Amino acid sequence: MVEQVRDDATSAAARGRPARLRERLSWARDRSAWRRGRVLAALAALTAGLLAFHRAVPNSPGRLGSSLEAFLPWLGLPVVVVLVLALLRRSVVALVALLLPVAAWTYLFGGLLLPAGAAADSYDLVVVQHNVSDTNTDPAGTARALADAGPDLIALEELVPPALTAYEKTLAPDYPYHAVRGTVGLWSKHPLTGTRLLDIRPRGIPEGWKRGLRTVVGTPHGEIAVYVAHLPSVRFGAGGLASSSRDESAGLLGRALAAERVERVILLGDLNGTVEDRGLAPLTSRMKVAEQGFALSFPTAFPLARIDQVMARSATVAHIRTLPATGSDHLPVVAGITGLGVDSPGSP
Incomplete structure (x- = not known):
């Protein structure tokens, strides 16, 4: 009898697993997914702004603008970091915000990645x-x-x-x-x-x-x-x-x-x-x-x-x-x- 009760409990737990799995996978439809990751979204927007408007960064003090422009292509790295963190946080708003720096980086440097045209x-x-x-x-x-x-x-x-x-x-x-x-x-x-x-x-x-x-x-x-x-x-x-x-x-x-x-x-x-x-x-x-x-x-x-x-x-x-x-x-x-x-x- 004890074994039967244990088997029934195990079967019930197994039947409950799909429901819990579906619940976990529904994070993208959860309203909280749009509220999470606002800091990440802000970082994505800041990166996009630096890429698109780097000329607007003042060159003083310390020739800040030139310093940024010397390593401008490397702003692609923060985009990758924000992407990983957004996936871990399951943040829809951060993932959407990432479209901005991706578009800006591609516009500036995407052509350089193409193979030789001639x-x-x-x-x-x-x-x-x-x-x-x-x-x-x-x-x-x-x-x-x-x-x-x-x-x-x-x-x-x-x-x-x-x-x-x-x-x-x-x-x-x-x-x-x-x-x-x-x-x-x-x-x-x-x-x-x-x-x-x-x-x-x-x-x-x-x-x-x-x-x-x-x-x-x-x-x-x-x-x-x-x-x-x-x-x-x-x-x-x-x-x-x-x-x-x-x-x-x-x-x-x-x-x-x-x-x-x-x-x-x-x-x-x-x-x-x-x-x-x-x-x-x-x-x-x-x-x-x-x-x-x-x-x-x-x-x-x-x-x-x-x-x-x-x-x-x-x-x-x-x-x-x-x-x-x-x-x-x-x-x-x-x-x-x-x-x-x-x-x-x-x-x-």
Whole structure:
């Protein structure tokens, strides 16, 4: 008899389980699900606002706006965190609010995730940009790695003797034309003319500071003015982002680009800023940036931002990506340029 009672109790409990399961799964229809997670919903809305209106964030004190814009794509991480917490909290209002930052992030960066739109051999020019580091212990190996990518142009920064000799010797067989001014240089498969030092030295920096050059490359598609630049470094400290020298140098470079008479222009360089950073507005307002590819280039150990840039005027930077690490603290970036013509194959 006792066993029968126990069996009946077990059967009743089993029959009750589906009801409890249905009750638990009905959280989305529960009115409380719309009241839970209001803080999460507010965080989602704040993230969306920062993404959509980052230009409205003031740049003082401490260049707060530029600091935000330097890492703007990483605002996608809070979206993921809020999504997980919203699911754990079973909050409908938070999940609905998440549509805002998802839409804003996709609008700003979704296109960069698309695969290369052009076939690898259909680019008019292929260019490599690399800050090789003045402490690079293997300049010859770095040069070979860059040449193996098969670009038409290779722009390098932080060129110092005796490493410069190693770059010149290693690249000479495939790149018979090159120009160096100060610590920046350009190696080319095509002839160079009109090479000159580009003065982008901000106030307060000694006269020996030479980090810019301008030259004209005679390509199969006609003449292209190519600029190579290395803007001053920025630092994060107790007072925020120290970027005034970088911003001033970007302004000088922007004025030089505005005065350039050659119609088609390519800018290559370590600009110490992302294309979203308002400090580079004198450049991004005049030049096209990469349409596809994130190519986070710095630092090598854990790339957080692309501060090595390829920009173009009267041409398109169709796709950009990184190459494997060299002896530098930057990753090289390689980009395919289109809109120049149809007869110069290459592949990044």
